[in-house]
Amino acid sequence: MTALKVEQSGAKIIDGKVVAKKMRADQKAQVELLQAKGVTPGLAVVLVGEDPASEIYVSRKVKACEAVGIKSISYRLPATISNEELLVLIGKLNADQNVHGILVQLPLPKHIDMAKVLETIAPEKDVDGFHLYNVGALVVGRQIFPPCTPYGVMHLLEYSDIPIEGRNVVVVGASNIVGKPMALMLMARDATVAICHAKTRDLGQWTMLADILVVAAGVPNLIVSQMVKTGAVVIDVGINRLPDGRIVGDVDFEGVRKKASYISPVPGGVGPMTIAMLLENTIISAQRFAASDI
Numbered sequence: 400m401t402a403l404k405v406e407q408s409g410a411k412i413i414d415g416k417v418v419a420k421k422m423r424a425d426q427k428a429q430v431e432l433l434q435a436k437g438v439t440p441g442l443a444v445v446l447v448g449e450d451p452a453s454e455i456y457v458s459r460k461v462k463a464c465e466a467v468g469i470k471s472i473s474y475r476l477p478a479t480i481s482n483e484e485l486l487v488l489i490g491k492l493n494a495d496q497n498v499h500g501i502l503v504q505l506p507l508p509k510h511i512d513m514a515k516v517l518e519t520i521a522p523e524k525d526v527d528g529f530h531l532y533n534v535g536a537l538v539v540g541r542q543i544f545p546p547c548t549p550y551g552v553m554h555l556l557e558y559s560d561i562p563i564e565g566r567n568v569v570v571v572g573a574s575n576i577v578g579k580p581m582a583l584m585l586m587a588r589d590a591t592v593a594i595c596h597a598k599t600r601d602l603g604q605w606t607m608l609a610d611i612l613v614v615a616a617g618v619p620n621l622i623v624s625q626m627v628k629t630g631a632v633v634i635d636v637g638i639n640r641l642p643d644g645r646i647v648g649d650v651d652f653e654g655v656r657k658k659a660s661y662i663s664p665v666p667g668g669v670g671p672m673t674i675a676m677l678l679e680n681t682i683i684s685a686q687r688f689a690a691s692d693i
């Protein structure tokens with residue numbers, strides 16, 4: 400298979416802000432249709448503690464909900480909350496007919512049993528796609544909601560008309576919320592997928608094989624141009640704050656853009672898509688609710 404062409408001026412930039420904005424217009428229209436049927440999509444956003452990064456993510460999500468007409472209901476809970484209290488709240492949200500999606504912002508304080516919390520969310524309201532059912536169902540392609548970040552990456556690839564079938568894809572990062580579901584989604588589209596992680600020996604030897612390279616490790620400058628095949632598509636999921644306050648991804652953007660055919664920037668690449676897919680999942684959940692005539 401021939402590689403995608405590298406432009407003289409360097410890689411084409413995959414602009415997640417533009418794609419998310421286009422999606423927003425459609426999402427607004429979908430919400431209006433639902434409202435005409437008497438259903439306003441509702442997203443419960445649960446934030447435990449005062450982690451500054453989580454505060455920022457949550458406020459962006461709440462703002463994005465407002466922009467399309469989704470009603471977000473925020474629960475800001477002290478870091479001292481007990482497991483039981485949190486599980487009781489989730490139980491109430493599961494039963495609330497005005498709540499179509501439940502998002503518990505991660506990470507949670509150490510004393511909270513994260514797995515138990517995620518498993519308590521009703522799978523049909525699990526708009527983040529982290530419930531054991533949704534994670535397991537990815538293997539057989541029967542998930543109720545795909546997890547937002549890898550789902551956003553799939554949208555970026557589709558929007559940019561990047562062929563996936565038969566391509567060599569290398570995913571760097573094997574977490575449960577990004578790397579592993581990403582690999583499964585790409586396999587479902589008939590890519591040949593390798594997953595690398597912190598114990599992978601000679602990472603560059605693997606990344607050089609990639610027609611499409613997805614990086615989600617949380618390590619600034621992990622991927623430099625010598626590790627990338629000419630013409631590769633490079634998707635940078637990483638979000639890292641440098642000591643000087645700048646936000647960067649895991650890829651040396653300036654170096655790699657000269658060699659890649661497409662590259663997603665940080666910020667402005669995958670980040671806006673994660674939020675767009677959260678809204679998408681919430682609207683789909685409300686549509687399912689409206690159709691079920693409960």
Ligand code: NAP
Binds near residue numbers: 548571673
């Ligand atoms: P995580 O749970 O810490 O997982 C990181 C993964 O990367 C692990 O599998 C780890 O390997 C691997 N890794 C770490 N150092 C590596 C190295 N030097 N070489 C190869 N692999 C390495 O992180 P995550 O939640 O998946 O997030 C990954 C990054 O994406 C973070 O920067 C995070 O902020 C960002 N993120 C962005 C979005 C978005 O919306 N754009 C959403 C979620 C996450 P081991 O498994 O061997 O430890």
